[in-house]
Amino acid sequence: MTPFDALMARAREAVDDRHLDRVRAWKQEHPGALAIGHMPIYSPRPLLEAIGCLPVAVFGGGDQIDVIRGDAYFQSYICHIPRSTIELALHGDLAPLDGMVFPAICDVIRNLGGMWKMLFPEKWSGYLDLPQNFDHQLGGAFYASELRRFARELEARGAKPLEPNALARAIAEENARRAAIFELDALRRDEPWRLRASEAYLAVRAGSAMTAVEHTELLRSILAAARARTVRKLDNVRVVVVGAFCEQPPIDLIVTLERAGCDIVADDLQLGMRMIEGPIEGETIEALARAYIDRGAATASRYIGDLVKGRALIERVRAHRAEGVVFAAASFCDPALLDQPMLETALQREGIAFTTLKYSENTGQFQTIREQAGAFSDSVKLWGGAA
Amino acid sequence: MTTDGNRDASQKRQKAMISDHFAKLSRAKEDGKKVVYTFVPGNLTELLSAFDVLPVLPEINALQSGMRGRSGKYIAEAEKSGHSEDVCTYVKCDLGMLKSGNIGPTGEKLPPPDLLLLSYTGCFTFMKWFELLREEYQCPVVMLQVPYQAEGEITPEMRKYVVDQLRNEVIPALERLTGTKYDEDKLREKMKLSARAEDDLVAVWESARHKPSPVDGYFGGVYYTGPIFSSFRGSQDAVEYYRELREEVEARIARGEGPTTPDGPLGNERYRLVVEGPPNWTNFFDFWRMFSREGAVVVASTYTRVGGLYDRGFRHSPDNPLESLADYCLGCYTNLSLPKRLDLLEHYVKEYSADGFLINSVKSCNSFSVGQLLMLRELEKRTGVPGGFIESDLVDPRYFGKANIENRVQSYLQMLAARMQRRAS
Missing domain, CATH: 3.40.50.11890 (Rossmann fold)
Structure with a gap:
């Protein structure tokens, strides 16, 4: 097992801990x-x-x-x-x-x-x-x-x-975690073959029940191991996945998209860890509030009051040099599904290709999704985004 | 509510008020009137009329389209243009109506909005709805976020947040729109009129304590709430309407009469029910008859409280008008926590001597529907009264399975009859 694989196994174990054994252990250590x-x-x-x-x-x-x-x-x-x-x-x-x-x-x-x-x-x-x-x-x-x-x-x-000091420390620790996540995102954007979306997903989600310090340590180890590992460069289509911010798709669905020829260079999976775009500046409750107000990510549950619906998505596509967008929303997810037509219109205006799919967290059949995503990635590759 | 020509005087008055309002809307541009689209729960009708602007309520347009058999076509139109089958059909009906020419319920064209007043109260979908409308109309939006009463009370921080938004954002937006200064005395006058109408509406609701009840508080109730929930609160017309309605109801009590139904006055009250959830609009009269023909009367309902809990004491107050508007917005039924909604249902079942309660769970409205199955069980436990559960939708005719719903209603009423018989013997 390579160091990277060992770290991924550790992350996977944390993600699969549905009985919250880690939390039980933490509580024993912190009576x-x-x-x-x-x-x-x-x-x-x-x-x-x-x-x-x-x-x-x-x-x-x-x-x-x-x-x-x-x-x-x-x-x-x-x-x-x-x-x-x-x-x-x-x-x-x-x-x-x-x-x-x-x-x-x-x-x-x-x-x-x-x-x-x-x-x-x-x-x-x-x-x-x-x-x-x-x-x-x-x-x-x-x-x-x-x-x-x-x-x-x-x-x-x-x-x-x-206590003010405790909050200042917690904000600093959270900022360190976010910095590590943003580095992880940058690596995925620049060398998506080095860190696949499904791997980055596990790395971030592993922190669900970790303190910021513990999670940062894991993320830093994963970053180092990913940079050091030997991998084959892939010739996939670069896509952004949108709509999966709440109910999460099965990890196999993310893997299915990858196998269908998509490099997911950005996404809104488990958005919470990235909701504040950039560090939290300041050390107080007001700083936390300001960070959410000023730098909260544009997502379906956040009111977009500036008359430019979809602008954030387009900027994201451009910044990540993505060639298309995959709308992946949970079935019956009102925020994502009500948002989608507006985002589609914005993409159409810019000539950006997209495809849409729905899932639920326990979706078990991926063949149709693989075929759809495969057809999408082929069409983008062959015809430059004529989806 | 009678489908024949024998309408009560209050019904005729309401019909005339509505016709007049839509006529004004159709002439708005010629008359130089500004038009503001907004939502029913937590609406700011008094404030809007203090600025002399005309409100349009998209939910009302959608339900009217449902009752007139047009919603199916409108929803199909919206789905064809990319809207998911999973989401709220009020939104899709409204968008489909817009794309089909925006013809209102009286057959006149609705004017486009000059402003969207997004009173974000008790329903997340409202926010997406007006984002969608803004894309279509490219007009300004002013947002009024109304905090949710998750802990079952209005805190000073919540009230302050709403008042501050009214003072600093909503009122300045209306001043910019109309070119007139905010006149608090004018608002106070409107609030006084609102309170008078609200007193009479409460008397109408509470008349259902009588046996037989002179009103149906759900099917009939949606007519009674029409003026006060929509464009007429704070007007002399609304005061007159509710005075007249109250007199008619009091006369029915004196005569020992039951409520008016689609088939005329109800003769024999057999079951007294409380209903939770909005009605279905596409088959409204079929749905009503499933109850009225069995002698089932709805003595109280929660849907008729989405525009305000007047029977729990709230009145628009001229003394502190903005604070009062804030309390109104915060206190609407769908802005209450689930435990508080349950308390209210329990109160209705007990206070109105209900034999049973029924939940009409609509696919479109997660704000209402999520948690209703738990509410059903808890309410049965608390009251000892049996509950029924049916599913339909607001305005999507595909989700009204008439035979299926009728079977359920009949089975439920038969069960109630057997239970009542056992208890009597």
Whole structure:
């Protein structure tokens, strides 16, 4: 096993830890400390770390579990992630979590937060009302008050009081993690054969239940090993994947796209870790709020108020020298699917090729997707993007 | 609500009010009036009318299209242009209507918006909806973010956020649009009128405590909420409408009459129900008859509270008008947490002596639908009253399976009858 393969195996083990054994171990090492789960897309992990909590990104059960009890709580036209998350919770897999954050990204996640209060009243749960007004004095001030509320509520549950030094340290540690992720992204953009999207995905997702320091260390090791490894250069089509920011596709679907001839040079998979574009400048709650307001990524759950819908996607395509876009949205994902026609129009205006597919987190058949993605990559290769 | 010519005076008044409003809209450009599109929950009708602008409510257009049998075609039009079959059909119906000439419910063309007032209250899809409309109309948008009552209360921070947005963004946008200064006294006058109409509406809702109930609080209720949820709150017309409606309802109580239905007055009240969720609009009267022909009356519903929880004490107040508008926006039903929604349903079941409750779960509306199966179980536990569950959609006719829904409703009512008989004996 090469050093890179060994690191990937370590990352894979962390990603597959659906019983949260890592979290249980962390809690044993930190008696009395809280582990707080958070649903996609974005949660202020540095704030949680600053008050001594372990933030744990929860992405549902993926393709690893059979959803039986969870299905009894949701109609057929609701996406998959809430049902598998409920399934995990009812089976006790999320028992090590002392609380859950439900960020304001769609009505499903919002109402899942309400269900959580009804089903697990003994656990803390918080709805994080992310700002849609991007004026610092308005949305920024409100968001800062939300973050303070979270800190107060968690302190009442046993977290440490929020201290300025601890928050400054947590922000610095988060910035270090983000710097490593951005280096990982840059490597993927510049030499996609050296670090495939599916590998980068595992590297980032492995940090779901790690502190920023631990995750940074892993990311740095993976970066070094990826740069050192010997790999064959591929002649694939460079694509950006859009729409997969919340419910995650099975990793095999990402691999399928790669095998169909696509180098995914950028994506919005597990967007939360990259939601703030660039470092968080400053050391306070206000700095966290400012970072979200000023440099939050343009995504479907964030209001785009500047009359140029799709501009961020086009800039991304250009910056990553991508030749096409793959819209990959979870079935019944309102934000992604309502956004998609506007983004398609923007791409059409710029003559950028795209193809669209839908999945759910437990999709098990990839042949059709492979054929579709293969036809897309061929058409881009042969006819310069005439999709 | 009667489908024949024997309408109550209040119904005739409402019809005239609506016709007049759409006529004004069709002449808006000639008359130099500005048009603002906005949403029903948390709407700022008093503020808009204080600036003398005309509101258009896209949800109302969509439901009217559904009732007039046009929504299927409009939805197909939107899906043909790339909109997913998975998403809200109100949005697709509205977009399809726009692409088909934007003809409103009275057959007159709707004017394009001069401003989109995105009152982002209780529904994530609203945000995407107006992003889509902005792409079509290329007009300015002003966003009013209304925080969600996840913890079941309005905090000072939430109220301040809404008021600050009103003062610093919404009002300046309306001043720019109309070229007139904000006149708080004018707004206060509108708020006074709103409160008067709200008093009478509450009396109408609460009349359903009587046995037999003189009103149907769901099917009939959507007519009763029409003026106050839409363009008429804060107007003398709305005050007159609700005064008249209240008098008619009080007269029905005096005569011991049941509610008006599509087939005339209901003679024999057999079941008293509470309903959660919006109605289906494409087969509205078929749906209503499934209940009314069995003697089932809806004594309270949550859909009729999406435009305000007046029966829980809220009134528009002239004393602190912006704070009051903020509380109104924050307090709409779909802006309440699931536990609070459950509390409200429990209150209705108990206070209105309901025999059962029914959830109409619509595919289009995740804001309503996610969590309803849990609410069903919890409400049964809390009240001991059996619940029923049916699925349909707002305006997509493909999702109204008439035979299937009728079977479910009948089975549910038969079960209720057997239960009531057992209890009686």
